[in-house]
Amino acid sequence: MPARRTIGVDLGGTKLLAGAVDQALGVHHRAQRTVTGLDQRALLDVAVDVVAEVRASAGAEVAAVGFGLPCLIDRRTGIALMGINTPLADIAFADVMTERLGLPVFVENDGNAAAIAEHRAGAARGVSEAVILTIGTGIGGGLILRGEPYLGAIGAAAELGHIVIDYHGPKCQGNCPNHGCVEVYASGTALAVEARRLAAELPDSGLAQAQRAGRELAGPLITELAHDGDAAATEAISLIGSRLGIAMASLVNIFNPQVIVIGGGVIAAGELLLAPARAAVTERTLAAVHADLRIVPARFGVEAGMIGAAAIAFDGLEAADR
Amino acid sequence: MPARRTIGVDLGGTKLLAGAVDQALGVHHRAQRTVTGLDQRALLDVAVDVVAEVRASAGAEVAAVGFGLPCLIDRRTGIALMGINTPLADIAFADVMTERLGLPVFVENDGNAAAIAEHRAGAARGVSEAVILTIGTGIGGGLILRGEPYLGAIGAAAELGHIVIDYHGPKCQGNCPNHGCVEVYASGTALAVEARRLAAELPDSGLAQAQRAGRELAGPLITELAHDGDAAATEAISLIGSRLGIAMASLVNIFNPQVIVIGGGVIAAGELLLAPARAAVTERTLAAVHADLRIVPARFGVEAGMIGAAAIAFDGLEAADR
Numbered sequence: 001m002p003a004r005r006t007i008g009v010d011l012g013g014t015k016l017l018a019g020a021v022d023q024a025l026g027v028h029h030r031a032q033r034t035v036t037g038l039d040q041r042a043l044l045d046v047a048v049d050v051v052a053e054v055r056a057s058a059g060a061e062v063a064a065v066g067f068g069l070p071c072l073i074d075r076r077t078g079i080a081l082m083g084i085n086t087p088l089a090d091i092a093f094a095d096v097m098t099e100r101l102g103l104p105v106f107v108e109n110d111g112n113a114a115a116i117a118e119h120r121a122g123a124a125r126g127v128s129e130a131v132i133l134t135i136g137t138g139i140g141g142g143l144i145l146r147g148e149p150y151l152g153a154i155g156a157a158a159e160l161g162h163i164v165i166d167y168h169g170p171k172c173q174g175n176c177p178n179h180g181c182v183e184v185y186a187s188g189t190a191l192a193v194e195a196r197r198l199a200a201e202l203p204d205s206g207l208a209q210a211q212r213a214g215r216e217l218a219g220p221l222i223t224e225l226a227h228d229g230d231a232a233a234t235e236a237i238s239l240i241g242s243r244l245g246i247a248m249a250s251l252v253n254i255f256n257p258q259v260i261v262i263g264g265g266v267i268a269a270g271e272l273l274l275a276p277a278r279a280a281v282t283e284r285t286l287a288a289v290h291a292d293l294r295i296v297p298a299r300f301g302v303e304a305g306m307i308g309a310a311a312i313a314f315d316g317l318e319a320a321d322r
Numbered sequence: 323m324p325a326r327r328t329i330g331v332d333l334g335g336t337k338l339l340a341g342a343v344d345q346a347l348g349v350h351h352r353a354q355r356t357v358t359g360l361d362q363r364a365l366l367d368v369a370v371d372v373v374a375e376v377r378a379s380a381g382a383e384v385a386a387v388g389f390g391l392p393c394l395i396d397r398r399t400g401i402a403l404m405g406i407n408t409p410l411a412d413i414a415f416a417d418v419m420t421e422r423l424g425l426p427v428f429v430e431n432d433g434n435a436a437a438i439a440e441h442r443a444g445a446a447r448g449v450s451e452a453v454i455l456t457i458g459t460g461i462g463g464g465l466i467l468r469g470e471p472y473l474g475a476i477g478a479a480a481e482l483g484h485i486v487i488d489y490h491g492p493k494c495q496g497n498c499p500n501h502g503c504v505e506v507y508a509s510g511t512a513l514a515v516e517a518r519r520l521a522a523e524l525p526d527s528g529l530a531q532a533q534r535a536g537r538e539l540a541g542p543l544i545t546e547l548a549h550d551g552d553a554a555a556t557e558a559i560s561l562i563g564s565r566l567g568i569a570m571a572s573l574v575n576i577f578n579p580q581v582i583v584i585g586g587g588v589i590a591a592g593e594l595l596l597a598p599a600r601a602a603v604t605e606r607t608l609a610a611v612h613a614d615l616r617i618v619p620a621r622f623g624v625e626a627g628m629i630g631a632a633a634i635a636f637d638g639l640e641a642a643d644r
Binding site for chain 2: 072128145152154157160168176177243249254285286
């Protein structure tokens with residue numbers, strides 16, 4: 001019988017990804033749900049349902065479930081306080097789900113979960129100072145400092161999407177009261193906004209043609225068109241990449257990291273996103289701090305948060321065994 | 323005979339402060355020099371001279387000298403690589419000064435030095451997560467994370483003055499290639515720029531009268547006029563405070579700190595600077611992360627960097643004794 005597995009669940013603003021994961025962080029069964037527009041109650045029901053599906057196909061005993069939540073989590077109380085792009089608020093998520101699932105449940109912020117996965121077995125492996133950004137509906141963040149996840153005073157650190165890049169800028173997304181955060185300029189949501197603008201300005205572009213054909217100008221389609229060579233789609237991604245690079249320049253001056261790892265759905269754009277981001281960092285920071293810096297895609301891509309959530313569940317089990 | 327002392331030297335963009343300091347971080351003799359416009363050679367001569375002066379009046383044996391430098395310092399080589407507002411570049415500062423002074427010399431970034439002083443015996447005492455900003459010619463930074471100074475991959479972290487708050491903004495100061503850093507909006511240099519603008523706009527203001535009387539509209543005078551109730555001077559300081567608050571909001575989202583400590587010459591403005599900064603943080607961040615946050619002046623005020631430099635010299639001696 002194979003060794004026990006955990007289920008990792010990454011609960012994004014648009015999608016929920018779940019998978020059965022082994023201790024070496026290999027993924028054995030995957031499931032996905034769309035969660036746009038759900039309220040908290042419906043979201044919990046979907047989470048219970050997807051865990052049941054993955055558990056049934058896990059191919060081994062499932063010992064625990066880890067959730068990556070797009071929320072501030074107060075580590076003193078275990079309460080998921082609130083998130084920018086999620087209906088979750090003031091809920092003792094681990095307790096509630098432990099009861100509903102009949103399995104030990106562990107929670108972590110989704111950006112931190114992605115950071116943990118990339119640090120253990122991905123693009124930040126062997127590195128002591130790493131910054132992780134996950135670009136999806138919003139922008140999540142995770143920090144590995146002196147070789148360990150950095151959580152801050154109550155566990156609410158690394159909200160790296162909420163770094164201001166233009167203080168005169170528009171109101172940020174969802175519950176964030178700030179203005180001009182990088183999230184409002186460079187998330188997947190912002191990519192779709194720029195793509196719609198370019199489609200209107202350039203009626204001959206692939207973006208405009210796709211829109212006229214009734215297709216939704218969201219991240220996956222924009223990325224597909226850009227990879228196919230559409231100049232407008234490429235420009236939309238490049239614009240997002242340069243803006244990400246501006247926030248990265250601040251992060252480089254703050255952390256002097258060895259690596260910046262980019263995950264989340266938008267990293268499907270690969271070098272089309274990363275090259276302009278690197279150019280902005282090179283232009284805006286001193287050579288001494290960017291000379292040895294790597295800016296790279298997450299090894300686990302869009303699955304980094306899910307795999308990290310599973311890793312946290314293994315950690316939780318180990319801590320309980322001691 | 324009193325216990326041995328160290329000399330701390332804080333080398334700012336405009337002024338050099340030095341003092342003989344005891345192990346409890348009490349200051350026993352102070353000296354000051356203006357260093358504006360000096361080249362590297364002249365700056366080293368001034369540093370040698372000021373150390374000799376303080377040493378002669380220290381009232382006890384001086385065992386070592388610590389320097390807080392406004393520079394990136396590569397910890398792998400000990401080289402002071404470059405700074406934004408200083409002529410120091412590519413110099414093995416500790417080695418050079420050890421030879422010239424005939425005393426052990428230790429160096430640290432000036433913002434880190436201020437952070438160390440405030441964490442050991444000042445406004446961040448007993449706290450594990452603290453952000454320190456020093457507002458002078460430029461804006462320096464220091465980080466205490468999990469109870470220890472955070473230095474980054476090569477020792478160049480915590481350049482907190484070089485967080486972008488408006489990416490369309492003007493070129494930053496000195497050697498910084500970035501645009502729209504908080505340093506260009508909220509340093510002592512920026513305060514003087516705003517005061518001159520307000521003096522021109524408001525010819526009846528105390529600022530304008532002082533300028534007509536031939537006085538230089540720099541930090542100390544602006545602060546004095548504001549404390550005396552001049553509305554224009556108060557407005558200049560308030561503007562700088564709100565802009566600082568914007569960068570602080572990003573830092574709060576990044577670090578979820580327990581305390582933000584403000585030092586450097588401009589903190590002489592006290593609550594006139596801090597109240598608008600706090601208001602911006604409250605407006606721009608989630609209640610959960612700012613609820614327990616303190617934003618306070620450095621206990622050691624403008625001397626935090628100097629005292630921290632002396633503390634580093636004691637640390638260096640201790641490490642050598644082991």
